[in-house]
Amino acid sequence: xxxxxxxxxxxxxxxxxxxxxxxxxxxxxxxxxxxLRVPGFVRPWLGRLIAWRRTKPALENYAFIGGRSPLxxxxxxxxxxxxxxxxxxxxxxxxxxxxxxxxxPLSDAVARDVQAWKPDEVLLLPLYPQYSTTTTGSxxxxxxxxxxxxxxxxxxxxxxxWHSHGGFASATAALVRGAYAQARAALPDDVPxxxxxxxxxxxxxxxxxxxPYQWQVERTVAAVRRELGDIAEMDHxxxxxxxxxxxxWIGPSTEAEIERAAHDKVxxxxxxxxxVSEHSETLVELDIEYxxxxxxxxxxxxxxxxxxxxxxxxxxxxxxxxRGALASGRTLCSYAGARQCPKQQGDCPHARARxxxxxx
Numbered sequence: 001x002x003x004x005x006x007x008x009x010x011x012x013x014x015x016x017x018x019x020x021x022x023x024x025x026x027x028x029x030x031x032x033x034x035x036l037r038v039p040g041f042v043r044p045w046l047g048r049l050i051a052w053r054r055t056k057p058a059l060e061n062y063a064f065i066g067g068r069s070p071l072x073x074x075x076x077x078x079x080x081x082x083x084x085x086x087x088x089x090x091x092x093x094x095x096x097x098x099x100x101x102x103x104x105p106l107s108d109a110v111a112r113d114v115q116a117w118k119p120d121e122v123l124l125l126p127l128y129p130q131y132s133t134t135t136t137g138s139x140x141x142x143x144x145x146x147x148x149x150x151x152x153x154x155x156x157x158x159x160x161x162w163h164s165h166g167g168f169a170s171a172t173a174a175l176v177r178g179a180y181a182q183a184r185a186a187l188p189d190d191v192p193x194x195x196x197x198x199x200x201x202x203x204x205x206x207x208x209x210x211x212p213y214q215w216q217v218e219r220t221v222a223a224v225r226r227e228l229g230d231i232a233e234m235d236h237x238x239x240x241x242x243x244x245x246x247x248x249w250i251g252p253s254t255e256a257e258i259e260r261a262a263h264d265k266v267x268x269x270x271x272x273x274x275x276v277s278e279h280s281e282t283l284v285e286l287d288i289e290y291x292x293x294x295x296x297x298x299x300x301x302x303x304x305x306x307x308x309x310x311x312x313x314x315x316x317x318x319x320x321x322x323r324g325a326l327a328s329g330r331t332l333c334s335y336a337g338a339r340q341c342p343k344q345q346g347d348c349p350h351a352r353a354r355x356x357x358x359x360x
Contacts, residue, residue, distance in 0.1 A: 007119035011139035014100025015069025026051035034138035085319035107146035130216035131161035163216035167317030173227035183303035199274035201240035210347030267301030
C-alpha cells in the first residue's frame with residue numbers, strides 16, 4: 001500500500017534569534033492586524049512606535065536567557081519527536097515543518113519547503129491548545145497568503161483547537177503532579193499550596209467580539225484538574241499574564257493573584273496553561289519577574305510547573321491529534337467535529353465553516 005505523504009505544519013509564535021532581531025520581531029508582532037486592531041492607515045506607524053518603545057525592555061528580558069528565544073529549537077525538537085511518533089503508521093509518511101508567525105522561519109519560506117517536498121496533503125497543527133484569532137487565526141491567515149503567493153494547492157486540514165484533548169490534559173496533569181510533589185517537599189507542612197494556572201491575556205474587547213480563547217482556557221483547566229487524581233481538589237485559580245496595551249484585559253491578572261496569595265499566606269505553584277514550550281513568558285516573566293514580585297510581597301513559596309516541550313506524553317497527544325484530524329479531512333476542533341464552544345464564541349474557523357455549510 002502506498003503511504004500518503006503528509007506535511008504537518010506546526011504553527012507557533014516565533015521569537016528573536018539574536019538581540020538585533022528583537023525590534024523587527026516586535027514590529028512584525030505589533031503591525032499584525034490580528035494583534036493591533038486599529039484602522040489600517042494607522043497601524044503601520046503605531047505598530048512601529050509600540051515596537052520601538054518596547055525594544056529596550058524586551059532586550060533586557062531576552063538578556064536573561066542568552067539574548068535570544070529558545071522557541072524555534074524547542075519547536076523543531078517537538079516536530080522531530082512527532083515525526084518519530086508517527087513513523088510506524090502504515091498509512092502515512094509524515095514530515096513536520098515549523099512555521100513561525102513573527103520571526104523566521106516565516107510562512108512564505110515554509111510554504112516553499114512544503115511545496116518542494118510534494119505532499120499529498122497538509123495538516124495545519126497549531127501549537128496553541130486554545131484557539132484565538134490573535135494566534136491560530138493569524139497564523140492560518142499568513143499560511144493561506146503564503147500558499148496563494150506561490151500557487152501551493154494541496155488538500156489541507158486545519159486543527160483549530162484541542163484545549164481539552166484527553167492526552168494533552170493527562171500529560172499536563174502529570175507535569176503538575178511532579179512539580180506539586182517537589183513543591184510540597186520543599187514547604188513546611190503547615191503552609192498551604194495554591195495551584196495557579198496562568199495563561200497569556202487578551203484585550204477584553206477581543207473576547208467580547210466572539211474570540212473563544214478565554215472560554216477554552218477555562219475548559220483546559222477543568223480537563224487538567226479532572227486528571228489530577230488525589231490533588232484534584234487543591235486550591236486553584238485561573239489568571240492571565242503579559243498585558244502589553246493600556247486597554248482593559250481579561251482577568252484576574254497574574255500579579256493580582258500573587259498579591260492575593262500574599263494576603264492569604266499561601267505558597268504558589270504556577271502552571272503555564274496556554275504555553276507548550278519554554279520561552280520568554282515562562283523563563284523570564286514567570287520565573288524571574290513574578291517570582292520577584294512574590295518574594296517582595298512575602299508569598300511563602302513560589303514554584304513553577306515546566307512547559308511540555310518534548311515530553312513523551314505530550315508528543316503522544318500531538319500524534320493522536322494528528323491522526324484524528326487526518327481521518328476527518330476537514331477544518332475542525334479536536335472533538336469529532338462537534339463544536340464545543342458556546343454560540344457567542346463564534347469567531348473561529350470551525351464556527352464559520354458550520355455557518356457556510358448551513359447556508360449552502
